[in-house]
Amino acid sequence: MPDTLNKSVAIVGGGPAGLMAAEVLSNAGVQVDVFDAMPSFGRKFLLAGIGGLNITHSEEYTKFCTRYADRQPNLQTTLDLLPPAQLCEWVHGLGIETFVGTSGRVFPKEMKAAPLLRAWLHRLRSKGVRMHVRHRWQGWDAQGQLQFSTQNGSVEYSPTATILALGGASWPKLGSDGAWVPLLRGAGVDVAELESANCGFEVTWSDYLREKFSGSPLKSVTLKFTNEHGRETERPGEMVIGQHGVEGSLIYAFSREIRQRLNAQGSATFTLDLLPGRSVDRVRTEVAGLARSSQSVSSYLKSKLGIAGVKLALLHEVLGKDDFKNTDKLVSTIKALPITVHAARPIDEAISTAGGVRFESMDNNYMLTNKPGTFVAGEMLDWEAPTGGYLLTACFATGMAAGQGVLRWLNDSTTD
Numbered sequence: 531m532p533d534t535l536n537k538s539v540a541i542v543g544g545g546p547a548g549l550m551a552a553e554v555l556s557n558a559g560v561q562v563d564v565f566d567a568m569p570s571f572g573r574k575f576l577l578a579g580i581g582g583l584n585i586t587h588s589e590e591y592t593k594f595c596t597r598y599a600d601r602q603p604n605l606q607t608t609l610d611l612l613p614p615a616q617l618c619e620w621v622h623g624l625g626i627e628t629f630v631g632t633s634g635r636v637f638p639k640e641m642k643a644a645p646l647l648r649a650w651l652h653r654l655r656s657k658g659v660r661m662h663v664r665h666r667w668q669g670w671d672a673q674g675q676l677q678f679s680t681q682n683g684s685v686e687y688s689p690t691a692t693i694l695a696l697g698g699a700s701w702p703k704l705g706s707d708g709a710w711v712p713l714l715r716g717a718g719v720d721v722a723e724l725e726s727a728n729c730g731f732e733v734t735w736s737d738y739l740r741e742k743f744s745g746s747p748l749k750s751v752t753l754k755f756t757n758e759h760g761r762e763t764e765r766p767g768e769m770v771i772g773q774h775g776v777e778g779s780l781i782y783a784f785s786r787e788i789r790q791r792l793n794a795q796g797s798a799t800f801t802l803d804l805l806p807g808r809s810v811d812r813v814r815t816e817v818a819g820l821a822r823s824s825q826s827v828s829s830y831l832k833s834k835l836g837i838a839g840v841k842l843a844l845l846h847e848v849l850g851k852d853d854f855k856n857t858d859k860l861v862s863t864i865k866a867l868p869i870t871v872h873a874a875r876p877i878d879e880a881i882s883t884a885g886g887v888r889f890e891s892m893d894n895n896y897m898l899t900n901k902p903g904t905f906v907a908g909e910m911l912d913w914e915a916p917t918g919g920y921l922l923t924a925c926f927a928t929g930m931a932a933g934q935g936v937l938r939w940l941n942d943s944t945t946d
């Protein structure tokens with residue numbers, strides 16, 4: 531029997547990753563203390579619940595794993611610990627039913643995070659997990675103890691092992707503010723710059739478009755983007771014209787590649803097919819009739835092609851008045867309207883964060899090689915994924931892997 535029972539583990543960060551680590555450790559009989567800066571746990575998880583709480587995705591598992599792109603090799607064994615079907619079973623174990631939406635995304639039946647979080651915290655407490663809110667981790671003191679600022683002043687804590695699950699830096703008012711980056715860098719940990727992921731991008735719109743159409747959804751379009759390696763991808767979907775640029779699920783799906791192109795070149799251009807259901811020839815036949823029509827351009831485009839409102843305004847953004855008389859130009863713009871973005875929207879508006887603790891900085895147990903006994907998990911690691919449940923799945927899975935890593939390390943140190 532390993533001597534882990536007289537060991538204590540501090541988990542800093544009471545989000546999905548930290549709580550999953552707490553579950554693994556408390557199941558093994560280890561004393562766990564979870565600390566969070568906020569007055570309650572799981573605030574970002576609760577916010578995710580406002581959008582329905584897309585907990586994972588039901589697509590074929592090999593395809594699922596590719597969503598982690600170039601970090602798939604780093605995450606594969608971790609994802610295998612908690613693949614989507616098993617994650618759903620875990621959710622069911624908390625008394626929460628799930629369903630698969632038409633897009634293949636998996637949600638709790640109630641489309642909320644609160645019942646799940648409540649049941650989960652209750653179960654953790656009943657296993658003896660101690661929870662400490664309003665404890666903001668400030669780093670390590672000269673003796674290597676964890677330092678927290680609390681309402682009652684500074685508190686030090688000296689656990690056998692620590693798991694940091696501090697999240698990324700989006701929506702900082704919910705607790706994850708990325709303030710840990712200089713603390714870890716100061717300890718010699720390699721941390722990739724935190725950047726916006728699943729985010730909007732800035733576009734210099736005309737005053738007209740901004741005033742009349744910001745907030746307008748752009749439905750049934752296909753976005754085409756060529757990444758910095760020359761690979762062209764296209765995808766149908768919906769986006770939103772924002773005050774500052776573009777946002778919405780279709781944009782988020784391309785945000786990693788757009789951001790990489792922006793970082794390399796300072797701007798990035800994608801095209802939108804405004805009529806993806808109609809071939810170029812069909813659009814050309816309709817557009818050719820414009821010259822013979824007595825209708826105004828806008829009435830004609832609306833009646834023949836259904837182009838009106840925000841789609842028409844976008845055409846006016848890139849075409850001059852005379853271009854509407856140029857059939858070739860009008861057709862090619864309807865089928866491939868170029869939009870150039872020049873910056874990602876700020877990280878505090880993003881759904882998630884790219885960058886973080888590099889995988890090269892830790893061992894297979896998720897332990898920091900420069901800081902033995904300190905483990906890391908969740909969104910604070912250097913991986914990213916699109917929306918669709920991939921974020922939460924990897925947060926839960928890395929929390930589980932870090933918890934198991936701590937157990938292995940505790941056992942190894944006991945038997946040494």
Ligand SMILES: Cc1cc2nc3c(=O)[nH]c(=O)nc-3n(C[C@H](O)[C@H](O)[C@H](O)COP(=O)(O)OP(=O)(O)OC[C@H]3O[C@@H](n4cnc5c(N)ncnc54)[C@H](O)[C@@H]3O)c2cc1C
Pocket residue numbers: 542543544545546547548565566567568571572573574575577578579581582583584585586665666667668695696697698700701704705706707708709710880881882907908909910918919920921922923925
């Ligand atoms: C609007 C929105 C909707 C989302 N919807 C979905 C969705 O439907 N599906 C999905 O898969 N993902 C979704 N996400 C992303 C998902 O919520 C996050 O990826 C996930 O919560 C990250 O989990 P985590 O445990 O790594 O970090 P977090 O959930 O961010 O938790 C980290 C915790 O650490 C605490 N902390 C930070 N710094 C300190 C410190 N110095 N001291 C003490 N405590 C600290 C924070 O208070 C926080 O409680 C959404 C995100 C947003 C913003």
